[in-house]
Amino acid sequence: MITEYKKVDTSKKRKVEMKATDELKREHQGIELMLAILQAVSTRLKQGQPVAQDHLSGIMEFLTVFVDKCHHGKEEDFLFPALEAAGVPREGGPIGVMLKEHEQGRVLVSRLKDALAALQSGDVSNDARVQVIVDEYVALLSQHIVKENTVLFPMADGKLDANSDMQLVKAFERLEKERIGVGKHEEFHALLHRLRNKYVD
Numbered sequence: 001m002i003t004e005y006k007k008v009d010t011s012k013k014r015k016v017e018m019k020a021t022d023e024l025k026r027e028h029q030g031i032e033l034m035l036a037i038l039q040a041v042s043t044r045l046k047q048g049q050p051v052a053q054d055h056l057s058g059i060m061e062f063l064t065v066f067v068d069k070c071h072h073g074k075e076e077d078f079l080f081p082a083l084e085a086a087g088v089p090r091e092g093g094p095i096g097v098m099l100k101e102h103e104q105g106r107v108l109v110s111r112l113k114d115a116l117a118a119l120q121s122g123d124v125s126n127d128a129r130v131q132v133i134v135d136e137y138v139a140l141l142s143q144h145i146v147k148e149n150t151v152l153f154p155m156a157d158g159k160l161d162a163n164s165d166m167q168l169v170k171a172f173e174r175l176e177k178e179r180i181g182v183g184k185h186e187e188f189h190a191l192l193h194r195l196r197n198k199y200v201d
Contacts, residue, residue, distance in 0.1 A: 020079065020160075020168035021153040027071045028145045033192050033200075034062055035138045040199040042134040045119065046127045055198070056116055058191045063109050066188050067141075070180050072102050078171045079156060086159040094152045101144045108137040 038059060041051050080095050090096055112133045119126040160168070176185060 018169065019157060020074075020165050020172060021156050023169065023172055024071070024074065024079070025149060025153065027066075028149060030189070030192055031067055031071065031141060032145065033196060034059065034067075035141055037192075037195045037199050038134055039138055042131045044199075046131045048127070053120070055195060056120075058195065060109075060113060060116070062188055062191060063112075065180055065184070068102070068106060068109070070176060070185075072105075073175055073179060074172045076102065077175065078168055082160060082164055082168060083156055086164070088155065088159060094147065094155065098144070098148065098152060101140060104140055105137065105144075108133055108140065112137065 041055070041059065044051055075098065080090070080099070083095060084090055088095060090099075112130065115126045115129045115133055119130060
C-alpha cells in the first residue's frame with residue numbers, strides 16, 4: 001500500500017518530538033511513491049503509450065535532486081559520520097552497504113537518463129531497456145529502504161543522544177536550503193501528487 005507523502009514542517013513539533021530518522025523515514029514514503037510511479041510509466045513506454053516530456057523530466061529531477069542530492073546527501077554528509085563518531089564502523093557494517101547501494105543507484109539513474117534520451121530521439125528499441133533499468137532501480141531502492149528503516153535507523157536512534165540528534169535535524173534543514181532551495185521540497189510533493197493521480201490511482 002502506498003502511503004501519501006507529506007512533509008510536516010511545524011518547527012515547534014520538530015524541536016520537541018521529531019528525530020532525524022523520522023524525517024528520513026517520511027522521505028522514504030515519498031521515494032516509494034515515486035518508485036510506483038516510475039514502474040507505471042515504464043510499463044506505458046514499453047506498451048508504446050505516450051508519456052509527457054515534462055512528466056519524465058520531473059521524475060528524473062526527483063531521482064537526481066530529491067533522492068540523491070537531498071535524501072542521500074543527508075545520510076552521507078551527516079547521519080553516517082555521526083554514526084561513525086558514535087562507534088559504528090564504515091566498513092564491514094550497514095554504513096558501507098548503504099554507501100555502496102547509493103552508488104549503484106546513481107549508476108542506474110545515469111543509465112536510465114541515457115535510455116530515455118535515446119527513446120525520445122526515436123530509438124524505440126530502448127523501451128525495453130528502460131523497463132529493465134527501472135525494474136533494477138526499483139528493486140535496489142525498495143530493499144535499501146527496508147534495510148535503513150529496520151536496521152540502520154533503529155541503530156541510529158540507539159546510538160545518538162538527544163543533542164547529536166538535534167544537530168542532525170538542523171543540518172538536514174541547512175542542506176535542503178543550500179542544495180535544493182527554499183520551497184523545492186514542497187514542489188516535489190506537488191509533483192508526486194500530480195503523477196500519482198495520473199499513473200497510480
